[in-house]
Amino acid sequence: KAGVTQTPRYLIKTRGQQVTLSCSPISGHRSVSWYQQTPGQGLQFLFEYFSETQRNKGNFPGRFSGRQFSNSRSEMNVSTLELGDSALYLCASSYGTVQETQYFGPGTRLLVL
Amino acid sequence: GESVGLHLPTLSVQEGDSAVIKCTYSDSASNYFPWYKQELGKGPQLIIDIRSNMDKRQGQRVTVLLNKTVKHLSLQIAATQPGDSAVYFCAENWARGGGADGLTFGKGTHLIIQP
Numbered sequence: 001k002a003g004v005t006q007t008p009r010y011l012i013k014t015r016g017q018q019v020t021l022s023c024s025p026i027s028g029h030r031s032v033s034w035y036q037q038t039p040g041q042g043l044q045f046l047f048e049y050f051s052e053t054q055r056n057k058g059n060f061p062g063r064f065s066g067r068q069f070s071n072s073r074s075e076m077n078v079s080t081l082e083l084g085d086s087a088l089y090l091c092a093s094s095y096g097t098v099q100e101t102q103y104f105g106p107g108t109r110l111l112v113l
Numbered sequence: 114g115e116s117v118g119l120h121l122p123t124l125s126v127q128e129g130d131s132a133v134i135k136c137t138y139s140d141s142a143s144n145y146f147p148w149y150k151q152e153l154g155k156g157p158q159l160i161i162d163i164r165s166n167m168d169k170r171q172g173q174r175v176t177v178l179l180n181k182t183v184k185h186l187s188l189q190i191a192a193t194q195p196g197d198s199a200v201y202f203c204a205e206n207w208a209r210g211g212g213a214d215g216l217t218f219g220k221g222t223h224l225i226i227q228p
Contacts, residue, residue: 004156033215033216035215035216035218042202042218042219042220042221043157043202043204043216043218043221044218045215045216045217046215047215048215056215058215090156090157092156092157099145099206101147101159101162102147102159102216103159104149104156104157104158105156106154106155106156107156
C-alpha cells in the first residue's frame, strides 16, 4: 500500500510569510504526528492528531499549528516565518498511538530567506 | 524533562563487521524505545523497537539491548553491508493517558560502512 506522502517536497519562503504543509497518512492510519528536523536540534516533536483532535503538542510557539481532516489527512501551518524555521518537516502516521510503528514520509524541506 | 543522549556522532566500521550504536535516556518512566534509520533524502524508518518489559530483542541482523538500571540502550547490526550506511536514531516515549506523546529522539549516529 502507498506510504506517507508529503507535499510540497521543497519550499522557499521569506521571513514574515506563512506556510502550509500537507501530509497524507497510510490508508487506515488515524494518528498523524509532525516533527521538525534541524542539524542543531535534531528531530523534535511538534504535535500529534488522532481523529481530527490534537492529542498532544511539543514545545513550540503558537505560530506552529495543525489540523486533521475526517479522512486523516493533516496539515500544519507556520505563521510569521522566521529564519530559524528553516528545517525538514516530517510527518509520521500510525494506526492509533505513537507506540505503534510510526511510518514517516520523506518530509518537506522549508527554507526561509 | 526527558532527553536521549547518544555516545558517538559518527561510527565507521568495515563491511562485514558488526556495528554497535549506543544511547542513553534520562526518563525512567519511558517504556517504549524505537530505533530508526534515516538515509539521505528520506524520512526515518523503524528498524526495531523494544519495550521496558524486555531486556533484549532481535530482528534480522539487528539486536537491541535495554539496560534499565543505567538507562542505556544499544543497537547491534551484524554483518554490516553498504546499505547499512545511514544515520541511526534512538528514541523514547512513555505512555500516559492516551499514549499520544511524541517520540523524543536522540541526536543520531552516522554509521559509515567502509568497503
